[in-house]
Every structure is written in C-alpha cells, then in structure tokens.
Amino acid sequence: MTPAEALVAAEAPMGAPMRGAPVEPVVLAVEDIRKSFPGGRRVLAGASFAVGKGEAVALLGANGAGKSTLLRCCLRLIEPDSGRIELLGADIRALRGARLRAQRARVGFVFQRHNLVPRLSALSNVLHGALARGAGAAAWFQATAPKRLRAEALDCLDRVGLADSAAMRADRLSGGQSQRVAVARALMQRAEIVLADEPVASLDPAAGEEVMALFAELNAREGLTFLFTTHSIEHALGYARRAIALKDGRVAIDAPRAELDPVSLRDFYERSS
Amino acid sequence: MIPPAPPSASLNPSAAPPPRFARPDLPSFVAWVLFLGLIVSAFKGTGFSAEDFLAGLPGIARIAGEMFPPSLERLDKVGLALVETFHMALIGTFAGVILSLPLAVLATRHLTPHAALYHAARATIAFFRTVPDLIWALIFVIAVGLGPFAGTLAIMIDTIGFCGRFFAEAMEETDRAPQEALGAIGAGRSSVIAAAVVPAALPSMLATSLFALEKATRSSVVLGLVGAGGIGIELQVSMELFRYAEASTIILAILVLVIAVEQAGAWLRRRTI
Ligand SMILES: Nc1ncnc2c1ncn2[C@@H]1O[C@H](COP(=O)(O)OP(=O)(O)OP(=O)(O)O)[C@@H](O)[C@H]1O
Numbered sequence: 001m002t003p004a005e006a007l008v009a010a011e012a013p014m015g016a017p018m019r020g021a022p023v024e025p026v027v028l029a030v031e032d033i034r035k036s037f038p039g040g041r042r043v044l045a046g047a048s049f050a051v052g053k054g055e056a057v058a059l060l061g062a063n064g065a066g067k068s069t070l071l072r073c074c075l076r077l078i079e080p081d082s083g084r085i086e087l088l089g090a091d092i093r094a095l096r097g098a099r100l101r102a103q104r105a106r107v108g109f110v111f112q113r114h115n116l117v118p119r120l121s122a123l124s125n126v127l128h129g130a131l132a133r134g135a136g137a138a139a140w141f142q143a144t145a146p147k148r149l150r151a152e153a154l155d156c157l158d159r160v161g162l163a164d165s166a167a168m169r170a171d172r173l174s175g176g177q178s179q180r181v182a183v184a185r186a187l188m189q190r191a192e193i194v195l196a197d198e199p200v201a202s203l204d205p206a207a208g209e210e211v212m213a214l215f216a217e218l219n220a221r222e223g224l225t226f227l228f229t230t231h232s233i234e235h236a237l238g239y240a241r242r243a244i245a246l247k248d249g250r251v252a253i254d255a256p257r258a259e260l261d262p263v264s265l266r267d268f269y270e271r272s273s
Numbered sequence: 274m275i276p277p278a279p280p281s282a283s284l285n286p287s288a289a290p291p292p293r294f295a296r297p298d299l300p301s302f303v304a305w306v307l308f309l310g311l312i313v314s315a316f317k318g319t320g321f322s323a324e325d326f327l328a329g330l331p332g333i334a335r336i337a338g339e340m341f342p343p344s345l346e347r348l349d350k351v352g353l354a355l356v357e358t359f360h361m362a363l364i365g366t367f368a369g370v371i372l373s374l375p376l377a378v379l380a381t382r383h384l385t386p387h388a389a390l391y392h393a394a395r396a397t398i399a400f401f402r403t404v405p406d407l408i409w410a411l412i413f414v415i416a417v418g419l420g421p422f423a424g425t426l427a428i429m430i431d432t433i434g435f436c437g438r439f440f441a442e443a444m445e446e447t448d449r450a451p452q453e454a455l456g457a458i459g460a461g462r463s464s465v466i467a468a469a470v471v472p473a474a475l476p477s478m479l480a481t482s483l484f485a486l487e488k489a490t491r492s493s494v495v496l497g498l499v500g501a502g503g504i505g506i507e508l509q510v511s512m513e514l515f516r517y518a519e520a521s522t523i524i525l526a527i528l529v530l531v532i533a534v535e536q537a538g539a540w541l542r543r544r545t546i
C-alpha cells in the first residue's frame with residue numbers, strides 16, 4: 001500500500017486502517033481499546049495494533065489524540081473501558097495486585113519528565129529499577145544497597161554513558177542526563193519492553209537526538225523492544241522501524257518505515273488538527 | 274511629598290463609602306454588642322484591675338531583688354534535673370517522630386490503603402493535638418506513676434499530634450510524578466513511600482522534627498509541675514519555700530537549655546535544604 005492509499009484509509013472513518021505486520025512473536029497486542037473520561041469526549045474508540053519482539057515502533061498523533069492514554073492503558077495506569085491488552089503473554093486487564101505488579105515489572109516506562117526522585121543520586125534512581133524485581137528495601141538507597149546491586153546499577157549507568165555521574169543528585173542532572181538515567185533504570189529493571197511517552201519532548205534538539213540514539217542503540221544491540229510516542233516525524237522515521245498514527249481514537253496509519261515519507265506524515269498531521 | 278490619596282476617594286468622589294464605613298446592618302450590630310458585652314464581662318470575671326497590679330509591683334520588685342544574685346548552692350541538683358528535662362524532651366520527641374511516620378502515611382490521601390484508615394488516622398492526630406500536654410501528663414502520672422517516664426509519654430503523644438499533621442502535609446505536597454514512575458514499574462506501596470515519598474518530604478519533616486524538639490523542651494519544663502519529671506518540680510519547690518535566689522538559678526538554667534536547643538535546631542535546619 002502506498003502512503004497515498006494510507007491517507008485514504010485514514011480519511012475513511014470506518015475503513016480498515018493500513019496494517020503493518022508486527023515481527024513475531026508479538027509481545028504487546030492491543031485489541032479494540034476504548035476509553036472515555038468522565039465528562040469528556042471519547043479519547044480511544046477501538047484502537048488496535050501489535051508490537052513484536054525487538055521492534056522499535058513510533059506512536060504518532062495530534063495533541064489530545066490519545067497517545068499518552070493508550071500507552072498508560074497498556075500498563076493499566078489508566079483503566080480502559082473495554083478491549084483486550086495482551087502484554088508479554090498475559091491478559092493485563094485480568095490481573096490484580098501482586099500479579100499486575102509483577103507484569104508491570106517486566107516493562108520499562110519513561111515519561112516525558114520528572115521520572116527521577118530529585119533528592120537522590122543518579123545511582124539510587126537506577127537502583128530503583130531493582131524494585132521491579134522484588135529487591136525491596138535493598139534497592140531503596142545506594143547507601144544501604146548490597147554491593148552486587150550497586151555494581152549492577154553502575155553497569156547500567158555505564159551502558160547509557162553516565163558512569164561518571166553516579167553520585168550526582170538527580171535534580172542537578174541536565175534534562176538529557178535525567179532521561180538517560182531513566183533509561184538506565186529500565187535496564188536495571190531488566191525490562192523486556194520499554195514504553196516511552198514523548199521521552200525527548202522537553203529536551204533541546206541535540207540532547208533529544210542523543211537520547212533517541214541511545215534507545216535505537218539498545219534496540220539494535222540488545223534487542224530491547226521499544227514503543228515511543230512523539231510529535232517529531234524525523235524521530236519517527238529515523239528511530240522506528242514502524243509508525244502507528246492515532247486519529248479519532250483509532251489507528252489510522254500502521255506502516256513500516258519503508259512505506260512512509262515525511263510529506264505524507266506531515267499531511268496526516270494537517271488533516272488531524 | 275504628597276501621599277497618594279486612597280483610590281476610591283480620588284477617582285470617584287460621588288461613589289458610596291467603602292463598606293467598612295457603611296451603617297452596619299442589624300445582625301452585625303447585634304454581633305458587635307454581644308462581643309463588647311463579652312469583653313466587659315470577661316474583664317469583670319478575671320478581676321482585672323490596674324489598681325491591684327500597681328499594688329503588686331513592690332512585691333515583684335522585692336522578689337526580683339531577692340532573686341539576685343542567683344544561688345549556686347544546689348547547682349549540681351539543678352544540673353541533674355536539667356539533664357533529665359532534656360532527656361524527656363529528646364526521647365519523647367524521638368519516639369513521637371518515629372510513631373508519627375506510619376500514622377502520617379495513613380493520614381495522606383494518596384498513600385493511605387483505605388479511606389477508613391485515612392479518617393481514623395486524621396481523627397487520632399487531631400485528638401492528640403487538641404488535648405493539652407499537661408492533661409496528657411496528668412493521665413500518664415496516674416497510669417505509670419510520678420517521674421520522667423510519665424512526662425516523656427506526654428511529650429510523645431503531643432509530638433505525634435504535631436508531627437503527624439505536618440508530616441502528612443509534607444507527604445501530600447510531594448511531586449507525584451516520580452512516585453507514579455516507580456508504581457509504573459511495579460514497585461510496591463512501601464517501596465514507593467520509602468524510595469520516593471520520604472526523600473522528597475525529608476527536608477520538611479526534619480524541620481518539623483526540630484520544631485517538635487524545641488516545643489518539647491519548653492513543655493517538659495512545665496510538666497514537672499504535675500509531677501511528670503524534669504526541672505519544673507525543682508522550680509515549684511524553690512518558689513514555695515521562698516528560696517528566690519535558687520529559683521532564679523533554675524529559671525536561668527531553663528533559659529540556657531531552651532535557647533541552646535533553638536540555636537542547634539536553627540543550625541541543623543540551615544544545613545538540610
Ligand atoms: N485524567 C484525565 N481526565 C480527563 N480527561 C483526560 C485525562 N487524561 C487525558 N484526558 C483527555 O484525553 C484526551 C487525550 O489525552 P492524551 O494525553 O492521551 O493525548 P496525547 O495524544 O498524549 O496528547 P499530547 O500530544 O498533547 O500529549 C485529551 O483531550 C485530554 O484532555
């Protein structure tokens with residue numbers, strides 16, 4: 001299907017969206033998710049897509065299209081009204097309590113900002129990734145953590161190029177460094193898939209490229225599955241193998257990078273707003 | 274220089290006078306009459322009289338004269354009582370701060386496990402705060418007998434009422450984003466509290482604890498008057514036996530202790546921002 005056909009599909013309200021085939025095996029399958037907020041309009045109106053193991057996927061859409069809502073629904077940080085979400089082999093909507101937490105623990109989540117505990121060191125913040133693995137009190141603070149955990153956290157910082165800043169307090173880090181520490185925490189977590197909600201939107205262009213390149217490198221080198229939202233068409237085309245675009249609460253475009261070009265995506269944005 | 278005229282008068286001379294000067298309506302007139310009546314009757318009720326006060330001045334002068342110079346005779350006893358007073362304040366505050374922590378968590382809306390626990394914790398804290406420490410001391414003297422332990426318990430309860438409230442407020446005001454980030458990766462409630470909430474609220478909680486210690490030091494002086502230990506009993510005995518020179522030593526000792534604790538508290542607060 002050509003981009004032009006994709007746009008035709010996006011135009012048709014009930015038309016079947018263009019489908020990009022995920023790589024097998026599928027690690028995240030979202031089927032017909034619907035969500036309305038009380039008193040608000042319908043944000044998600046039957047969105048479906050899938051992400052395969054080791055894929056890097058960009059999620060696009062105008063402001064208010066429901067990207068953040070969709071990403072949060074994947075971890076049940078927001079409760080969807082209906083639909084099915086299969087995450088790493090489990091129906092996430094059927095889980096409660098400890099089993100829900102255990103499933104969340106396998107997924108890294110990087111927010112646009114304020115990911116870190118400000119008054120603690122970069123190393124402590126990375127250490128918190130081990131909370132996902134049930135480390136409990138041992139992973140609260142670097143000072144009380146066992147040597148083994150500290151060494152592992154330091155290694156994770158090293159993998160994002162920040163071993164030198166381990167002792168720095170999180171509120172003294174630059175925006176780009178903070179996001180890299182958040183990525184290191186996901187590594188510490190040994191996350192199998194990382195969801196990132198506009199991870200570089202509050203960074204300057206150079207720092208943004210650096211963090212996106214880090215994600216791409218981890219994806220290529222370590223096979224980390226990576227789903228991120230962005231408003232940058234350049235980032236979507238440059239760092240993802242596939243792009244998904246939301247419109248009117250549904251998936252309007254779902255296509256591999258080879259079938260997309262900046263002009264058609266820009267056009268999509270213009271039609272969305 | 275001409276002072277600027279009140280804007281309402283200069284800008285619009287024909288406007289109605291400000292409400293303050295308007296003729297009061299009937300309910301507020303009645304309220305004023307009642308208020309003045311209350312003040313007058315309270316003056317009568319307390320036997321407030323300038324005459325009696327003037328007549329008492331020579332007595333005050335005489336006592337002040339006898340207080341000087343302070344007697345150094347029982348300095349060792351006074352010193353020991355002062356140390357006991359400080360011990361009471363320290364342990365009462367310490368135990369109170371420790372017990373306040375879990376209570377404050379229950380009394381924080383977004384951390385409490387259940388709404389019923391939230392209301393129970395709030396009510397407990399309010400109750401502890403509302404009953405004066407002297408009454409707690411009277412109760413504990415009956416319960417555990419005369420001596421510093423009763424005073425220490427009274428200070429502990431008073432501290433819980435003070436710290437419980439301000440700790441909960443400090444936790445309520447912490448940035449939710451880092452807490453949500455840890456929740457998103459499957460960290461349990463206690464880990465989120467220990468690793469994200471407490472570090473963020475720590476400077477405020479430390480300042481509150483130091484204020485609690487200052488408050489406890491001042492009140493531990495008075496608790497001795499009901500037999501709950503500390504230097505208060507020494508002061509009472511000296512006054513009742515007309516040993517004013519000894520009393521002035523005790524008062525000076527109390528002054529030194531209170532000022533020392535306040536200065537140390539101020540110094541520590543400056544260092545923990
Ligand atoms: N908790 C909430 N309560 C009510 N409405 C909400 C809530 N969260 C989001 N919304 C609404 O849902 C819609 C979608 O929001 P969402 O944040 O998912 O969009 P988005 O695609 O991430 O937008 P942006 O590009 O601005 O981040 C918006 O209209 C928003 O106002």
Ligand SMILES: [Mg+2]
Nearest residue numbers: 067068069197
């Ligand atoms: Mg968003």
